Amino acid sequence: MADLIVFGFCVAIVIGASAWFHRQEVMAADAARVASGPAGCVALSSTDTRLRLGVAGLTLIALLGIVVLGGSWALLLLTVAYIGIRYSLFALFRQHAQSSQLGLLFDAVKAPEIKQAEIAFFFSGIDLAEPQHLQMWKASLDSLGRPWLAVLSEVHHRAFFGGDDMPPAILVNDASLFGGVLPPPTKLVFYANNAQKNRAMIAANPQVLHVQLLHGDSDEPPSYSVLTKIYDFVFVAGQMAVDRYRDNGVIIPEERFRIVGRPQFAAIKSGPDRVHDGTAPIIGYMPTWRGFYEDSQFSSLDRAARVIEGIRETTPNAKIVFKPHPLSYKDPDWARYKAAITAALGPHGRFADQASEPFDIYNEVDTLITDISSVMIDFLFSGKPLIVVLPELYTSENAWRYPSLGAAYLVDAKLENLTEILTAANTDDPMRAKRLEMQKYAFGDYGRPPGEAFVETVQALLGENAQKQLTERANPDE
Structure with a gap:
């Protein structure tokens, strides 16, 4: 009777450990994923899966044989041995997943949905739960009619990609790999904030133009940050934004500004849409x-x-x-x-x-x-x-x-x-x-449909810069 109780306990341990290690391997593979699509993902091969199932099956058969012959200690020792073997297989797979990112990145960049991208949007926002700056500009980038991709640097943002309504995305949280993240056709990289990792992305990709969009226009310090000096071009809503940098002592050459209005304003009804009663507004x-x-x-x-x-x-x-x-x-x-x-x-x-x-x-x-x-x-x-x-x-x-x-x-x-x-x-x-x-x-595009000036400006940059003309980027500390 005691042997049967120990047998039941050991079987539960083996099955539970198998499920737990499998879950850990799935999580390790997910952590190593570098793209929103099937490319760039490490996974267990069919051989690996058969090996794991075989080890678990043989262990269960051996446990059954031992309980027939008797010997509770043998049951326990075999169970411990199984856990040790299974952990070793998991550790090897996790190490493989962690060391495969460079190869996965190389494969991801060659994926059909990524390899044609002419534009990339680099997004880093450690404290942001959602990639809201990218979401703000998504419709504007879609309106260009040119293939584009998102480059993410934080794992928690990857969950928002992969659906048909979002662009393909590559995740690279190791700045040393930024130089391999762009496919050959890419000519422009957009940014919508001044995150620290932006500098590393710019330094790693001198062959393309880097454009700051920001995620709003205001009289607050982020709208005239000295960090904006590092980009090849700065897209602004109107002349007021250009003057704001100058008036606050942030000197950026005039020719590096592009006045494009705010494409997002297509969602705003311009002018009162009804005559309201002033006593009940x-x-x-x-x-x-x-x-x-x-x-x-x-x-x-x-x-x-x-x-x-x-x-x-x-x-x-x-x-x-x-x-x-x-x-x-x-x-x-x-x-x-x-x-x-x-x-x-x-x-x-x-x-x-x-x-x-x-x-x-x-x-x-x-x-x-x-x-x-x-x-x-x-x-x-x-x-x-x-x-x-x-x-x-x-x-x-x-x-x-x-x-x-x-x-x-x-x-x-x-x-x-x-x-x-x-x-x-x-x-x-x-x-x-x-x-x-x-x-x-x-608003420099006042009187025009919102977004029209943005599309024209981006199309011009793509056309003029098939072979990038390098600009001298100012050091923001100067």
């Missing part, structure tokens, strides 16, 4: 997140409940749509802010769905309240009244840093003129002419 409020540093503290989130209460007092019939910045949900004080905001919103206000796009809010509302951020410039395209809550750090001496404010109604940091501003924006709207003037300055 739909007012959106989209504060930015609270920055980590004093010089990037532009948020009015800490005063959001007071802003909403001010709207209620000035325009009791207004419908309010509140959408915080996604990073605000991680704010240590978010629970307290949310409770106060919810109470202030009351029955005629609501939180926008977290999955909703900012452009959906722009199209829905009659007036928008926000902070100094990319939301401010994006909403400017709509032509509707824009109200900006000024940060504490704003003074008349540093007003030149925020040219976009010239088209907005300005609420002081203490909210003392909120009532006056709300009344003006929702009635006579005296800033209307100023917004039109600022639109032409901010």
Whole structure:
């Protein structure tokens, strides 16, 4: 009886260990994967699989034989021996998977869906759960009608690729392999942030042009970062963005800028789509997140409940749509802010769905309240009244840093003129002419369909640079 109990225990151990080691091998293969398609993936061969099943089968047969002959200790020793053999097979496979990345990368670049790519989009965002900067530009790159691929440097972003609605992707988290990630036809590499790994990608691929797109246009420091000097070209929305670099002491030669507008604005309805009753407007409020540093503290989130209460007092019939910045949900004080905001919103206000796009809010509302951020410039395209809550750090001496404010109604940091501003924006709207003037300055493609200038500019670069003309990249530390 004791032998049967030990036998049952050992069989369970063998079967359980087999399943566990198999799962670990699948995970090791997945960790070594370098492409979203079938190429670039290490896997167990049919011989490897048969070997593993054979070892497990022989072990189970031997266990059955031993229980017939008797001997609990022999059962246990055989089980331990199986686990040792199975672990050795797993360790060898894991080592093989880890050492195969260079070969896998070589195979992936030759895959049919990748080898024709003329454009690559390099994305690194360690702290971002999703590849949102790439997602922002995907439709614009698709509109080019040219094959392109995504180059990822963080494993957790690979899960978003592989479907028919996404481009082929290559994952390379080892910067020493960046030089082998581009297929021969590739002429342009796009970036939408200034991640640290961008420098390594540029250094490893001097044969192509490197273009910074960024992921929004604002008067905040990321929109005039000195790191932008390392790219061959910088795509900007309009002349205001070019002047912003110069005015903040970041000197980039004029010929390296390309004014392309904001292709994403195709989703924004330009101009009011209805005549609203000034006594019952739909007012959106989209504060930015609270920055980590004093010089990037532009948020009015800490005063959001007071802003909403001010709207209620000035325009009791207004419908309010509140959408915080996604990073605000991680704010240590978010629970307290949310409770106060919810109470202030009351029955005629609501939180926008977290999955909703900012452009959906722009199209829905009659007036928008926000902070100094990319939301401010994006909403400017709509032509509707824009109200900006000024940060504490704003003074008349540093007003030149925020040219976009010239088209907005300005609420002081203490909210003392909120009532006056709300009344003006929702009635006579005296800033209307100023917004039109600022639109032409901010958006170089004003009057043209959004995205048209972007397509023309990219097509020109692809045509002119079959053989790359090297540019002298400035050192951002100089």
